[in-house]
Amino acid sequence: MSDPLVRLYPAAYRAAHGQEIIDVHREMTADMPRPARLRADADLVAHALRVRLGLDSASPAGRFFALAAPFALAACAVGSGLRLTRWYTGLALSPAPVRVQLHATDGAWILYMLLSLLVCVGAVVALTGRWGPGAGLAGCGLLGTAAVQWAAGAHVYEEGALTPVAALLTVAVVLVCPPDRRGDRRLSAAAGAMAAVGWFPVVVVNAGAYTGAFGVTTDYGAWPLLVLAFTGAVLALRARSSGLREMGAMAVSAPPLVAYSCATVWGDLRPVLGTFLLLSVMAALTAFLQTVRRRS
Template identity: 75%
Template sequence: MSDPLVRLYPAAYRAAYGQEIVDVHREMTADLPRTARLRADADLVAHALRVRLGLDSASPAGRFFALAAPFALAADAVVSGLHLTRWYAELVVSPAPVRVQLSTMEGPWALSLLFSLLVCLGAVIALTGRWVPGVGVAVCGLLGRAVLWTVAVPVPGEGAFAPVAAALLTTAVVPACPADRRGDRGLSAAAGVMAGVAWFPLVVVHTGAFGVTTDYGAWPMLVLAFTGAAVALRSRSSGLREFGAMAAASPPLVAYAYTKVWADPLPTLGVLLLLPVTAVGTAACQAVRRRRRLGV
């Protein structure tokens, strides 16, 4: 059974490792029941396709998506969390009884809240150590949101294209993470901190405790940009891969900013410039650090 599956690998990879893969796969599946054997075959097919597409952990693309995936998940959790907390704040301040508000809630709005809750729960589960089930829950929420916003816009006045595109891009980035690089503790912790810092101050602002009424969607993107700088400085790299990963993770935050300014492109362009400006600043810091280390 495994010989035809091994043919899914590229010819060069198959010539170098094909026989070893066949032997290991046969040994692992020899005494397994049919269901477990099918699961092992599916894992082998998935790995073969990753190698063919250049998304295995040894490839540059695989390492890139391993870095981008937790931050993409965290970015969508930020947007979903803001959606939920905004609804909760409106629920609390409204003079109507909570029971009445819940009973009169429109279907698309209720589904939008449900899908946002799934994204948040999935992100928490994935970033706290159970990557596969967490990503499964989050992807269900993302795909549900994309379908919902395609059929009906839950929030009047907000366009559907930006949220749908952001959800689909995140759905493409997160599963592309190689299997043996999922749930990296350091990256998951950094992504979790980024999500908390991006979400909590806006919740405080929305309570009316401060005079600020809007940040034009810039604060979450600013937090993501500084997170990319911190990761790059910690790894002592040029920052190119780190900021590329942050750019891949940013579509939910860009869509959030775009809807916050009522589809006005100019403030959104300013938000988009935060990543490259921070990347240039990080590269300059790295250059100064290298010069000092060399004693120039």
């Protein structure tokens, strides 16, 4: 069974490693029940396709998406978390009893909020050490929110059509990440810190607790994007790289925050365009600092 599957690998890779792959796969699956053997075959096919598409862990693209995936999960957690806390703040600050408000709320909206909660829980689980189950929960939540919004109409929740598109892009980034590079502790910790800094000040401001909290006087949806850009610069400086790879990974991770920003300012693209300009400027500045450091 494994011989035809090995043909899915590129010719050069098959010539170098094909026999070894066949021998290991046969030995590994010799005593497996049929369902387990099918899963092993599926893993082999997935690896072959990754190698053919240049998305394995040894390729530049694979390493790029391995860097982007934790921050994509963190970004979707920030977007979903802000959506949840904004709704909860509205419930808490309204003079009407919470029970009355919930009774009058559309059932699809309740489902939308529950799926957003699932995204947040999944992202936290993934970034705290259990990548597989956490990413699976977050992915289901993202696909669910996209489905609910498309079914109800993007205009219904004032989120804009970008939100379901951003959800699908985030799922794609997480899936493309090579399996053996998922759950990196250092990157997960950095992504978790980015999510906390991007989420908490906005919640404080939106709750009206302190309108000048952390220097965020007017949000416009740009604060989480600014935190993401700053995180990319810090990663580049620590890695002593040019910054292009890190800033590119932050840009790939940004769609949930872009959708949140556009929804916050009713489709005004200026904060988003300004943030992507900032990403470019910070990448250039990081490259300049690395050049100066090498020469000194």
